Amino acid sequence: MSTLTIQNLTKEYGSVTALEDVSFELEDEFVVLLGESGAGKSTLLRCINGLTEPTSGEILLNGEPIGESQPEVGMIFQQHNLVEGVSAYMNSLTGSLNRTSMLRSLFQWQPREDKQRALEALETVGLLDEAHQRVSQMSGGQQQRVGIARALVQDPTCLLADEPVASLDPSSAETVMSYLKKAARAHDVTALVSLHQVNIAAHFGDRFIGLRDGTVEFDVGPDGLTPGLVDDLYGNVETVGLATEETSSTTPTETEPEASV
Numbered sequence: 001m002s003t004l005t006i007q008n009l010t011k012e013y014g015s016v017t018a019l020e021d022v023s024f025e026l027e028d029e030f031v032v033l034l035g036e037s038g039a040g041k042s043t044l045l046r047c048i049n050g051l052t053e054p055t056s057g058e059i060l061l062n063g064e065p066i067g068e069s070q071p072e073v074g075m076i077f078q079q080h081n082l083v084e085g086v087s088a089y090m091n092s093l094t095g096s097l098n099r100t101s102m103l104r105s106l107f108q109w110q111p112r113e114d115k116q117r118a119l120e121a122l123e124t125v126g127l128l129d130e131a132h133q134r135v136s137q138m139s140g141g142q143q144q145r146v147g148i149a150r151a152l153v154q155d156p157t158c159l160l161a162d163e164p165v166a167s168l169d170p171s172s173a174e175t176v177m178s179y180l181k182k183a184a185r186a187h188d189v190t191a192l193v194s195l196h197q198v199n200i201a202a203h204f205g206d207r208f209i210g211l212r213d214g215t216v217e218f219d220v221g222p223d224g225l226t227p228g229l230v231d232d233l234y235g236n237v238e239t240v241g242l243a244t245e246e247t248s249s250t251t252p253t254e255t256e257p258e259a260s261v
């Protein structure tokens with residue numbers, strides 16, 4: 001169980017206010033962050049994982065202020081930042097680096113439980129059979145699933161993902177999102193995922209936070225994510241598949257993770 005609390009968070013880059021007085025609390029939810037380019041999504045995620053220092057405000061994880069090194073926050077990037085020449089297993093294992101020194105890691109002296117965790121994480125994302133395959137020989141979707149496995153090996157309390165499926169085709173994007181949601185549930189963690197694809201967001205999110213010009217424009221559950229709300233946030237976007245205002249009580253069904261992308 002994990003609670004992420006954002007209190008009055010503001011981030012200024014010189015004269016640019018990227019985030020202004022942002023507050024919300026997430027508890028064991030799969031939350032999608034929406035907003036136009038420049039709305040502040042990446043800045044918010046980077047503040048939570050310690051890559052960017054907020055100008056003011058507080059970020060608490062299970063009631064404790066987040067420190068500079070964030071092993072309890074797992075991050076999944078759009079460009080998965082994997083070591084392409086080595087196996088999915090070795091990439092997954094690098095998630096344990098915060099617990100194991102680089103030297104031990106180089107000589108593959110990781111504790112048995114880290115190795116076990118790496119294999120379990122690959123199983124969670126449906127890649128156990130491909131554990132020894134080089135990442136460079138995998139599809140973009142499979143590589144992103146290795147990125148999810150690596151974040152899980154960190155044993156995070158909270159999972160963040162910054163546009164994790166932006167570079168994938170729609171079918172692979174859905175598969176990766178299915179595994180990401182499954183991983184968050186299996187590890188009982190809060191997940192905050194920024195997405196540009198509104199239909200994918202609507203399909204997977206338990207809750208939706210819309211950012212505009214660094215402020216929270218809306219914070220709603222699945223029933224509240226109406227085409228009108230999305231249009232207000234983005235202007236004219238493709239909202240096919242979103243519940244209409246009249247039928248918005250319909251809960252979207254979820255695609256089960258498939259064996260491979």
Ligand SMILES: Nc1ncnc2c1ncn2[C@@H]1O[C@H](COP(=O)(O)OP(=O)(O)OP(=O)(O)O)[C@@H](O)[C@H]1O
Pocket residue numbers: 013016017018035036037038039040041042043044
């Ligand atoms: N390192 C930086 N230095 C100066 N300004 C920045 C920096 N990073 C972000 N900004 C500005 O802060 C604002 C929010 O940017 P941010 O990248 O957080 O938005 P975003 O919603 O993630 O956009 P995108 O969807 O394009 O990634 C923008 O005006 C951006 O130009």
